[in-house]
Amino acid sequence: MKLQRLASAALILGTGYAASPVMADDLTLCWAAWDPANALVELSKDFEAQSGHNMSFEFVPWPNFADRMLNELNSGGKLCDLLIGDSQWIGGGAEAGHYVKLNDFFDSEKISMDDFAPATVYAYSTWPKGTPNYYALPAMGDANGWFYRKDWFEREDLKAEYKAATGNELGEPKSQKELMEIAKFFQEREIDGKKVYGASIFTERGSEGITMGATSALYPWGFKYENTPGKYDMEGAVNSPEAVEALEFYKGLYDCCTPPGYTDSYMGESLDAFKSGQVAMAMNWFAFFPGLYADPDTGGDKIDFFVNPPQNQAGSTLGGQGISVIRYSENQDASLEYIKWFAQPDVQAKWWSMGGYSAHNSVLNDPGFKDSQPFAGDFLVAMDAVQDFWQEPAYAELLLAMQKRLHDYVVADKGTAKEALDALIEDWTEVFEDEGKL
Amino acid sequence: MSLDPVEQVARATPVTVAKKIRGLSDRAIAWIFVGPTILLLLAINIFPLIWTINLSFTNYKANRPNRPVEYVGLRNYERILNDSDIWLNMQATAHFLVWTIVFQVLIGFTLAWLINKKFKGNDLWTTIIVLPMMLSPAVVGNFWTFFYQPQIGLFNYVVGFFTGADPSSFEMLGSVDLAPWAIVIVDTWMWTPFVMLICLAGLRSIPNYIYEAAAIDRASKWRQFWTITLPMVLPFLMLAVLFRGIENFKMFDLVVQLTGGGPGSTTELASINLKREAFEKWRTGYSSAFAIILFVTVFGLASIYVKALNKVKER
Numbered sequence: 001m002k003l004q005r006l007a008s009a010a011l012i013l014g015t016g017y018a019a020s021p022v023m024a025d026d027l028t029l030c031w032a033a034w035d036p037a038n039a040l041v042e043l044s045k046d047f048e049a050q051s052g053h054n055m056s057f058e059f060v061p062w063p064n065f066a067d068r069m070l071n072e073l074n075s076g077g078k079l080c081d082l083l084i085g086d087s088q089w090i091g092g093g094a095e096a097g098h099y100v101k102l103n104d105f106f107d108s109e110k111i112s113m114d115d116f117a118p119a120t121v122y123a124y125s126t127w128p129k130g131t132p133n134y135y136a137l138p139a140m141g142d143a144n145g146w147f148y149r150k151d152w153f154e155r156e157d158l159k160a161e162y163k164a165a166t167g168n169e170l171g172e173p174k175s176q177k178e179l180m181e182i183a184k185f186f187q188e189r190e191i192d193g194k195k196v197y198g199a200s201i202f203t204e205r206g207s208e209g210i211t212m213g214a215t216s217a218l219y220p221w222g223f224k225y226e227n228t229p230g231k232y233d234m235e236g237a238v239n240s241p242e243a244v245e246a247l248e249f250y251k252g253l254y255d256c257c258t259p260p261g262y263t264d265s266y267m268g269e270s271l272d273a274f275k276s277g278q279v280a281m282a283m284n285w286f287a288f289f290p291g292l293y294a295d296p297d298t299g300g301d302k303i304d305f306f307v308n309p310p311q312n313q314a315g316s317t318l319g320g321q322g323i324s325v326i327r328y329s330e331n332q333d334a335s336l337e338y339i340k341w342f343a344q345p346d347v348q349a350k351w352w353s354m355g356g357y358s359a360h361n362s363v364l365n366d367p368g369f370k371d372s373q374p375f376a377g378d379f380l381v382a383m384d385a386v387q388d389f390w391q392e393p394a395y396a397e398l399l400l401a402m403q404k405r406l407h408d409y410v411v412a413d414k415g416t417a418k419e420a421l422d423a424l425i426e427d428w429t430e431v432f433e434d435e436g437k438l
Numbered sequence: 439m440s441l442d443p444v445e446q447v448a449r450a451t452p453v454t455v456a457k458k459i460r461g462l463s464d465r466a467i468a469w470i471f472v473g474p475t476i477l478l479l480l481a482i483n484i485f486p487l488i489w490t491i492n493l494s495f496t497n498y499k500a501n502r503p504n505r506p507v508e509y510v511g512l513r514n515y516e517r518i519l520n521d522s523d524i525w526l527n528m529q530a531t532a533h534f535l536v537w538t539i540v541f542q543v544l545i546g547f548t549l550a551w552l553i554n555k556k557f558k559g560n561d562l563w564t565t566i567i568v569l570p571m572m573l574s575p576a577v578v579g580n581f582w583t584f585f586y587q588p589q590i591g592l593f594n595y596v597v598g599f600f601t602g603a604d605p606s607s608f609e610m611l612g613s614v615d616l617a618p619w620a621i622v623i624v625d626t627w628m629w630t631p632f633v634m635l636i637c638l639a640g641l642r643s644i645p646n647y648i649y650e651a652a653a654i655d656r657a658s659k660w661r662q663f664w665t666i667t668l669p670m671v672l673p674f675l676m677l678a679v680l681f682r683g684i685e686n687f688k689m690f691d692l693v694v695q696l697t698g699g700g701p702g703s704t705t706e707l708a709s710i711n712l713k714r715e716a717f718e719k720w721r722t723g724y725s726s727a728f729a730i731i732l733f734v735t736v737f738g739l740a741s742i743y744v745k746a747l748n749k750v751k752e753r
Contacts, residue, residue, distance in 0.1 A: 067718060074501040074720070096502060205700040260588035263612030263701050393502070397719040404523075404703060412614050412702025434497065434721075 024052045025334035030069060030080035031321075033059035034267075035291045036140055039355040046350075047341050053334050062267055063207050070396065073098040073326070081329040082338060084139050084321045087123045092393040093324060094127035099135040100325040105336050106134060111343045117141065120359035123388050124322030136322025137339050138359035140287065143308070143382040144216045144317040145375070146179075147274065147292055148172070148281040150304040152191060161185075172306040176220055176249060179281070179309050183257035186280035198257030200273035200282040201250075204266035205407045208399055211389065212266075212317050214250045214406050216283060216308050219315030219387045221246035232432050239421035242312060247417035251410045263411050274298060283308075285319045286382065289375040290355040305375040307382045314385035320357065394431050401427035487733075494727035501720040514727035523703065524711070524728070531708045533618050534625070534693075535686045539679055541626040546633025547675065551667075553634070554641045564638075568631040575628070579695020582624045586610040586696075611697050614704050621693050621705055625686065633678045640674030641667070669753075676747045680740065687736050708732055 029044070031037045037059045044055045058079060060068045066086065072079050073093065085093060093099040102125075106113065113121045113134060120138035127135055152158060153170055162170040162185050173179035183198025190196075202213025215223070223246060224237040237243075259278050262269060267284055274282040275298050284292075293299045308316040323342065325335040341347060348360035352372070357379065363369060370377040390398045402424055409420035432438040462470075494514055498507045518524050553564055570578065585593040588606040598605035610620040644666065652662045690709045693699070699706035699714075712732065716725035 070501070071717065092501070096504065204698075205702075206694075206698040260606040261586075261591075261609055261612060263609060264698055397721070400714060400719055407700055408702035411612065411700060412704055414614075414702050 024054065025331040026054045026056060027081045027331055027334050027338060028056045028058055028079060029082040029084070029323075029338075030058040030060070030072070031084040032065040033061045034287060036287050036356045039351070043347070043351055043354055043356065044338075046347070047338055050341065051334070051337055053337070055338075063204070066207060066396070076328050078326075078328050078330065080326050081331045081335045082323055083326055084323045085136070086321055087318060088389050088391050088395040088399070090124065090127050090135055090322070091391045091395060094133070094135045095393045097327055098324075100327050100332060100336075102134045102137065102325070102339070103132070105339075109336075109340050109343075111137070111340065115343075115345075115361050117359045117361060117364055117383060119318075119383055119386055120320065120322075123318055123386070123391075124320060124359075127391070129391060136324040137343055138320075139323035139342070139356075140320050141357040141359040141379070141383055142285050142287050142319030142321075143379070143386050144212060144283055144319060145286050145289070145305060145307055145378060145382055146281055146283050146309075147289065147303055147305045147375075149274075149277075149279075149298070149302060151302040152186070152196075152280055153304075158191075172304070173309045176217060176246075176309050176311040180249070180253050180257065183253060183281060187257045194277065196277065197259040197273075197279050198281065199253065200262060200265065200270045200279045201253060201258060202266055202270065202283060203254060203258075203262060203407070203411055204264050204269075205403060205411075206264075207266070208389075208403065209264075209266035210406045210410060211399060211402045212319075213283060214247060214410065215317045215387070215389065216315075217250040217253070217311075218243055218246045219317060219385075220308065220311040220313060221249075222312045222315075223387075225390060232429075232438050234425045234428060238425050238428070239418060243421055244417045246311070247406075247409065247421065251417065254410050286357060286375060286379050287319065290373065293374060305378050307378045310385075314381075316382040316386050318386035318388040320359075392435070394435050397431045398428055401431065490726045490729060493723050494730050496723040498723045498726075499720050500722045510723070514724045515731070517724065518728050518731060524708075526703060527706055527708045527711045530618065530703075530705055531687065531689075534621060534689065534705075534707060535683060537619075537622045538625045538629070538686050539682055541622065542630045542633045542682055543675060543679060545626065546630045546678065547637045547671070549630065549634040550637035550641055553638060567634060570628045571631045573628070575692040576695055578624065578628050579692045582620075582627075583611065583696055586620060588612075612701055614701055617697055617701055617705050621696055624696060625689070625692060628692070629682060629685075633675075633682065636674050636678040636681075637671055640671035643674075644670045673747065673751045676743075676750060680743055680747065683743070684736060684740060687732075 029040070031040070037057070041055075041057055044057075047053070048055050066089075069080075069083065069085060070089070070092075071077075073083075073089075073096070083099075090099075094101070105111075113125065113132075116125075116138045120141050121134075122130055124138045125134045125136045127133055153172075159170045162168070162182075165185060166181055168178070168181070170182065170185075173182055179199070185198070186196055187198040188195055202209040202216075204210055221242040223240070223243045225234065227233045227235075227237045259273055262273065265273070267288065270282045270284045271288060271292070273279045274292070275295060277298065289305055292303055295303075307314075323339060325332055325339065329335055342351075343360075345360060345362040348358040348363050349366075352358040352363050352369075358364070364380060366372075370380065389395065389402075392398060405420045405424045405427065408414040409417060414420075415423075429438060495509055495511060496507050497510050499505060549567060553560060553567070582593075585591050586609075588594050588609050591605070591610075593610065594605035594608065597603065597608075608616065610616045648666055649662060652666060657665070688709045689707055690713065693705055693707055694710060697705045699710045708728075709732075712725055712728050715721050715728060719725075
């Protein structure tokens, strides 16, 4: 009897301990409101079950994401314990002390940055750039890519007409100029009794849209921010003849081949234009591709994807984010626990399977990865040639200056491409002078 | 003998307290009453203003609290006043301000004049007309972006219907030429009822006997309008212009929803740029200087205007 009682007590104690860990915290993870965020909510249920911590999420729509989150960080707010912040914030996050430096934690938990794709570690985790000082774990690889109406591209009548008009085969464009040629072909064409347009591109003025769109043309032409990395010598790089040509190209694409009214369009508008059957091609982040492929009206066998086409070289605009622990959080231990859990290869594999873009080598180098989704191979190609915007602490000033100069030129027809880029150098020079870097 | 309640309270008050109360002058009592309000005003209005003036002479950035703050003298003011982009913002603001006021006064006064006539359904029409000003600017901005959509927008369709133009051939929000007018149209649609209500109050305050006397003197309707109606409504109208002028000088929400300041910077009003400088670029010192310039401008103009208004009222 005594033994029975002892066994019962041990059982109760044992199960009680397993069911409720020593200390359960309420963690809040902040990110942008988009498809991958919903996948992360599902994925994080495993973490809740394993750790006993409760996860809450604060998702902000993209156009307000930077504004909202940077205000939160700058005010020392405690809303977020974990933040999946844009790659460009890493400089400010590190220098202003918003993000916890993760080196010691990575060392103690045997988390190696060598296990993640080098481009993502460089872009999402390190500050100063390329140094082994880590402020985030690569959470979501991303780049700007393209998708198109495969069913239209495969129509024999359109193929023949395109061949007759251009002498080329209608297919995924192999260069930026070919992309424009195809867009022109589709512009204002009647398909199935409906007028359609060439392409939907980013032209948004308020946050980062037109910069992300235009750099998708600038990078393939060989655009550089500086002549010598780290020297801020922009004259001749930012306004190089190649950069001018690329910007003229982007304006040309906007003028010739976009639907009417797309003067302030970004991710949402691009998706709308495509899903409503208005455009033959559209640019957007790879993060949206799983959702697009699953769309019952324009997905499946009606859609296909391609990497941002090269011109003088391969180049894609980098998206994606790393996950950081916020210094003002009162739940830093639990937050680090989440990062440790998230860095595990099996969690990363599940993350990819649910629609998140893992940057873990075990996922990306898996022999089956390329065929796991119709856009998986393109994602790997794109990530090999990504280029990012300035990641300086003053990135917001640099970005807004570029937004203004590009929108003035591309959408508002103000001045020339050369004048826009010259003015941009003046703006950026002023910023770097204020920063004491020039 | 029974004492009245006041006397009872007076007798019950301890002598020491009574002496203290007796020692307070009327002015002191007045200060006790207004003191808390003045303190509150100082805390939420005057102190931030002084602090902003102080910041405007520095290179302070609110997102870099650790960066040393340097006094830069008048450099921020100099940069703003020499910045051609700022002057373009001011031009856009002036265009918006002038034309919204012109249209709102003309249409608002006309509507008030019509509504002032006695006719069936008068109250219903008044209610319908004032509906737009009851909506949130964010909502108005949002649904007008749909109205202005070249492919599906009602506005483009109506214009196309009456002019024969292809509705998708023009972009109200995306065209450099049309966007400044697009925001004027929406603000006029939303705020004309406000001007109308103020004018209506003015019209209804004119006693009928003045018109009767004018009619006996055989004054024409036109003459009655110019010599009775307009002069007597003018103070009301000027008040409406003052309110709308101040409001539209700092217009932000409606225009941000409609154009975000675009295309390019065509509709980037001063307040939109100020917000970008202050809370997106975090140039706190620079934006403080900009805010002070705007404050002085609107305060100066409003003061001159109020003096003119007082003169009109004295006539």
